[in-house]
Amino acid sequence: xxxxxxxxxxxxxxxxxxxxxxxxxxxxxxxxxxxxxxxxxxxxxxxxxxxxxxxxxxxxxxxxxxxxxxxxxxxxxxxxxxxxxxxxxxxxxxxxx
Numbered sequence: 001x002x003x004x005x006x007x008x009x010x011x012x013x014x015x016x017x018x019x020x021x022x023x024x025x026x027x028x029x030x031x032x033x034x035x036x037x038x039x040x041x042x043x044x045x046x047x048x049x050x051x052x053x054x055x056x057x058x059x060x061x062x063x064x065x066x067x068x069x070x071x072x073x074x075x076x077x078x079x080x081x082x083x084x085x086x087x088x089x090x091x092x093x094x095x096x097x
Contacts, residue, residue, distance in 0.1 A: 002092070013095040024054055063091050 002009050023030030031046045068087045075081045 002094075006095075010095045023050070027051070027054075063093055063096075 027047065027050050031043050031050060034046055035041045035043045065087060068090050072081070072085065072087050072090070076083050
């Protein structure tokens with residue numbers, strides 16, 4: 001997708017970051033939207049989850065090796081993914097500019 005349609009990827013990344021920034025600035029709207037789409041969710045729990053996520057997530061799209069390596073190691077430790085992936089191949093900052 002990146003090689004064949006870089007302009008589409010660029011637009012997707014911009015739109016995603018715009019949405020993330022909106023929810024950071026308007027968390028109640030984000031929670032309302034999420035709960036509206038899944039009635040099984042609890043608004044209070046989702047607000048707590050959002051606050052925790054926002055405390056450890058970069059809203060400007062910043063990514064680096066250490067950030068991904070830490071996440072990958074945690075996923076391996078939990079048995080969610082297998083070992084053996086080169087973290088350098090897991091992300092690009094090409095579309096953040």
